[in-house]
């Protein structure tokens with residue numbers, strides 16, 4: 001077989017592999033929230049939600065323009081002009097998602113922000129879906145960033161201070 005023909009076969013096989021890989025990635029449903037400042041706070045960011053093969057949803061959050069330290073992040077109901085409570089379809093108390101006895105489905109945790117004002121956070125929640133039944137569906141919920149930390153104890157929302165960033169999950 002000539003080298004040219006071999007190269008052609010190799011190239012074709014590579015392209016099929018690339019196409020297959022890309023297709024495989026796009027099978028995992030994603031949703032995003034563009035986080036925008038509230039009342040001139042200067043906060044911005046992105047939250048990306050990815051449906052996991054084994055069930056559940058991973059969220060990756062990137063924020064900037066915050067003060068250094070811990071900032072609570074939750075999923076709230078409502079709209080960015082009229083923000084509601086923590087998303088709580090299971091009627092539980094506010095709490096800590098990781099290892100907590102009770103927590104809201106919208107409870108996420110605290111983002112650690114550095115001196116550069118930036119922070120990232122990721123988590124996989126097995127009780128979320130993207131477009132599934134309403135009690136698990138994160139679509140159209142709000143990603144809310146707070147001025148303070150979530151203490152995971154105070155009711156009904158962890159004493160996290162003002163709401164300084166908001167984005168709708170779409």
Ligand SMILES: [Cu+2]
Pocket residue numbers: 072073074075076144146157160
């Ligand atoms: Cu909140």
Ligand SMILES: [Zn+2]
Pocket residue numbers: 074086093094095103104106107156157158
């Ligand atoms: Zn809560």
